[in-house]
Amino acid sequence: MIKVNNAYKTYSTHDRREVKALVDFSTHIKKGEVVVIIGPSGSGKSTFLRCLNRLEEIDSGEILINGVDIYGKKVNINKVREDIGMVFQLFNLFPHKTVIENITLAQKIVRKRNREEALEIARDLLNKVGILEKEKNYPSQLSGGQQQRVAIARALAMHPKIMMFDEATSALDPEMIGEVLDVMKKLAREGMTMAVVTHEMGFAREVSDRVVFMDGGKIVEEGTAEHFFTNPIHERTKLFLSQIL
């Protein structure tokens, strides 16, 4: 489903430091697979996700999604993105729109669904993430956990084939992390293809098929969550896990 071949990506920070975010990076995510990406900050895990829908561009290499080279000249990136849902650390809900409008906007203007259809899909999803009663509220009236669940519903409304989560629970108060993770777990069990950047090892253990540990733009080690808990091989992995567990 997602194939990354020899991707390179370097960016410069505000103080003009060059950061190697992806170095000869290759991986393959199969349909229905749930991949958790962990690693220290600056290791390139967010960049990896953001290059998958071209919010950022790789310098060289190729990324194939369902066999389509998304960096190809003739590719309509907007079409590609319709199939890839993304959930952000800071939710990025549209503050000037109500919850229901947040979920129907892109359905109407991108998927060209009519009002009734879009509303029906939106309500279904709000029900699924458990906040149907908040549909007329504005994002600012919701807790962080509720906002993130709306953001997930907004992405799902496009009926994506892949969902990406970029530290979706990192900005939440501890007591709200659970409600968001529950939605993500439900999604994983339904067979959604997922790429999840997170530090929630409990989530990884419960639903992930594979955990990827990144550092310095490379995959240092990958395997099942169980493997990471029981016998990580590399020193760097051990050190990192000892800090987050």
Added chain:
Amino acid sequence: MTFNKRSLITLAILAGIIATAYYFFVTKGITYIWHWEKVPEMLFYYGSRSADDPIPGLHMGVLMMGFVLTLKISIVSTIFGIIIGIIVGIARLSKEPVTRGISLAYVELIRNTPLLVQIFIIYFFVGSMLRLSAFVAGTAALSIFAGAYVGEIVRAGIQSIHKGQMEASRSLGMSYTQAMRHVILPQALKRIIPPLAGQFISLIKDSSLVSVIALADIMFQGQQAVARTYYTFEIYFTVAFLYLIMTFSLSMATQYIERRMAISD
């Protein structure tokens, strides 16, 4: 409720300042014979307009006619100022260096030359080439002038919106234009209402400069009336008051809009 109370207080303070100044001017100032009774007929009068149109009726006086024209000029150039401003604001943030360069050149050129000179150039130079009427030339000059300032305000407004908003929109499959139209601009415009209001209040006042190309706006009519009657102070006070009506209404309207739009905060 608070809306009415607050604007009443503002009005009362304004009236107080004017009354005090007027009192000192009349009693302690120069000798001047006031003819306030001549002012109402410059606003409205009952009678026949001319020999061709002898049926008497209620007609607008010269100052009211000027007021209406100033209002027209201000409304038209505000609308075009917003349109130009939005285009320029977006162009200033373009990835395309040529677009960015042209829009920056426009902003710098307009902001760094006097409006009066721009009006002359547009009326006498561009206007005579394209055979523009004084009204078209005047409103064009004011729109182009306002557009440069509004462009900078719009640019700042867009830049103040968190980049996550654009990323979220694009990741949902929206094009850049769709994201701008449905997500970024509505938020940016809401945020820039206060500086925009200031800009358009300035525009109403700056519109007095079009009197130099013989556009019969309120300033022009006022000057003519003064030349005719020598009721200098009465007329200019009235002119100032008529400007005040327009600008004060605009600031009240924007405060109302601001409060209405604060719902989602």
